[in-house]
Amino acid sequence: MIQYDWLAGFAIYFLARYPPPAFIGSGLTLDNLVLLFFKDNNATSFIAKNIHRAKVTFISHTIIAAGYFSFMTYKSYMNFDSSNLIMIIQTIITILAAFYTTFMFYTKVKKNNNPDDIILQLSKYASNERELKEIISEIDLNYYNNVPVVYGEVEHSKVVIIGNWLFKMELYGAKVVKLDDTELILKESLNRFNRGRIMETLYRIQLRGVEYKYDPFEIILSFTVLEELNTRVRTSIDKLLIEKHNIITAKFKERISGNPKYYISQDEEIENCLGCLQNKSNVIIRKRCGDVGEEGGVLPCEECNCRSLWCVRCLALIYESKCGKNISDGMLPIFCKASCPTCRARFCILDVQMIEVSNENTG
Template sequence: MLIFYTIFFLIFCYIVIFPPKEFISAGLTLDNIVSSFIIEERENFINHHIKRTSINLIIFSLLPSIFIYGCKVLHWQEVENEIMTIDNFKKWNNKTYNEFNGLQFLLNFFFYFLGFTTFIFFLTCIIIKYYSLENWKNHPIAQNLTLYTSTVEISEINNESHENINKETNNLENFSIKKDSWVRVAESVSKEFQLIDKFSSNFGNSKFYLTNSWMIKVGIFNVNIVQKNDVELNLAVAKDHTLSHISDFGAQILEIKVNPIHKTNIQPFNIRLSSFDYNSLKESLKRPIIITENIVIKQSLSDRFVETFIDVINGNPKYTLPPIITLENCLGCLIKPSQVKLYKNCIDTSPETPNDAENSERTHCKMCYCRPMWCISCMAKWFASRQNQKTPENWLSGYSPCPLCRSTFCILDVCLLR
């Protein structure tokens, strides 16, 4: 019975530390359970993770004690009864004496181990109590932010899409945060985290965020925060995986080392992400990533199609935008300006086989009267998403509905703006 209990407990601990995607999709993770008792991450990012990491430390320090106590419930009573049986009802000989000593040693070992694990638990509680003094000033996350209290600058934020988040995030002029005010730095990190134009990536039990000014790696027990303009990024490792839940065609996992340049007191850390997210990271980072020799970054099928898509539409006729129309940022990424207009250039042909399209009407392209609202990359990704994913060799000759008005178009109808 004790062996089955040990195996079950080890599986339970593994699921808590590395939850499978089925548990994550169902919300059955330690972070989700803990987050239901503290402030939400989006409301106050730093406060949320200070309390989350503290609660996680307490819970994990309690697990060994739970295991030993479970052993007592399941097995110790049996051990005690056996000792009493040997002591009172059996003849004493070398065999029974050795059995008695062995069982007594095992019992004492469990008692000592339970005392040790209980001590670890109370020591962790004392450490957390120390962290919480003076508004969590002593917490490692707060100590990390303290290093930026004299040098942090918050860039001006002036975007109408941010008005509903917080009025204070609009039109912030550059300013320096005074010393000994890590809370002000925490507020700036939390405000930038609330913005929707940040890069995010999940890998295993860690998360990575890239905002306008900060790089953030969230782990189970800690959060690494560095200023984006004060780091050097080195792509050191690239591992290929034939089988992966990320893609049916396998995946390449990249490991990037983040080295602070001027803040030498901050510990370097590594971030891991799929090669499919590498281009998005570079676009958001807006600075070079040093790549070690002999590392070849594999692009996803979608990225390769985007490149081919761009090459094809560069040969299409250009669309002259009327002067009365003002361009806005792309509806898909909200970062790049609108770059393409759907304008019917192709000559309709009847489908030769039923596989050419879902129905005959869809194969006839129609004029789209929507204003330019998409960048070239987002339009390419939209076009690819509307194709048969099992036959990527036919994507370029496929058809897609307009994202807004649903008018059918082909790749010949996508025009760059002049």
């Protein structure tokens, strides 16, 4: 029976340390529950609040780890059977894991060994205690006087941009970089569905210090947040990213230029693109290709009845992400299918129409 206790205890410990997204969204995490009882009313600044949260998270994880290993050691002692090989292996694993966890927590307690210690990282940009206090005051002032750019990267961390500083929030602190000492390296672009089941393009970016004051690390951002970040760093990826996207967009527009236009009336409202939230929606998907090709092959495009929700740039990037890796020119008509990012209907490049405003809707 002890093996089931061992697995159940480990599952509880793992869920407490890495809660699922549903728990995080509702605030039902171990550190949030502990914070209800251990509020620090003196932690009124951005830096102080996050340092306090990191300490509470660390203490709560230490307590649950100590409780888990103490319980399992007690169970092993009370039910130990030297003839049971599985029990012996479990006991050895529990003891080794306890020593390893203790060692890792010990290194976190020592300030100089915690890579996520906020004060330690900020002190790299200050020559003395007075300059460090000035940096903290500047960050707190910007935080309360300006709206920071915040983007949830993954379930367990988020990125906060405040003035000239970027914080990648971690369990026991944050990775901190000064943006005018940072260069960006584009690693890859990713397409995925958000919680609203809408396709969005994300970018995996590596941040690297120009003066090597921090180890390189990666973050994942949306295009709008990436554009904002690009304006603040010393070496941006504007040129690389924009040129790449411009080439894809230009080729996509060239391919759909022979398709009929989709006309709308002047009084019809045009919404902003769901992908970038900046450009106006200017393309629409309407099935035009036949069900059978010239050689008799089936062309399984589907009817899409969505209204115009995307700009040509975002739809081009979505189409390229599906077709560009398998086809040399990335835009071969008919033979490559992508899915409508809203309703998931399959379409080819012949089904994409540019929107034009007319005195009457003839679309």
